[in-house]
Amino acid sequence: MRYAQYAKALINTGEVFGNPFSKPVGHKLEIIPLVNPGRLKLGDWFEFKVLYDGEPAKRVKVQARSLFSFTGESFDVSTDNNGKARVRVLHYYGPWMVKAAMKLPPSKEFKDKCQELSYTATITFAVP
Numbered sequence: 001m002r003y004a005q006y007a008k009a010l011i012n013t014g015e016v017f018g019n020p021f022s023k024p025v026g027h028k029l030e031i032i033p034l035v036n037p038g039r040l041k042l043g044d045w046f047e048f049k050v051l052y053d054g055e056p057a058k059r060v061k062v063q064a065r066s067l068f069s070f071t072g073e074s075f076d077v078s079t080d081n082n083g084k085a086r087v088r089v090l091h092y093y094g095p096w097m098v099k100a101a102m103k104l105p106p107s108k109e110f111k112d113k114c115q116e117l118s119y120t121a122t123i124t125f126a127v128p
């Protein structure tokens with residue numbers, strides 16, 4: 001298996017205006033927030049898009065959870081045909097993590113080197 005992980009930490013400083021996190025940075029698998037998480041409140045929906053090679057990643061499994069959750073509960077969703085998904089910010093302020101994972105057959109480049117390509121992307125952010 002060939003495995004690659006990509007991670008981003010979203011940090012707001014000062015007043016929260018707009019969404020400076022909406023631009024892709026170019027990771028192979030990437031989570032793009034469609035709303036600035038610094039503006040979220042409990043009960044709000046956190047909307048995001050998952051990209052694979054810069055294109056919407058369809059039907060990708062995504063897991064979101066509060067890092068303050070003592071039970072380890074998570075919200076499991078899948079992206080739609082446009083690579084979009086959303087989770088509801090319930091129960092906890094503080095740090096959250098969203099994780100997307102994909103497994104694919106090997107590309108021509110890796111056909112003789114592995115049987116599977118596995119990608120994981122995470123973003124962490126704080127709900128004020």
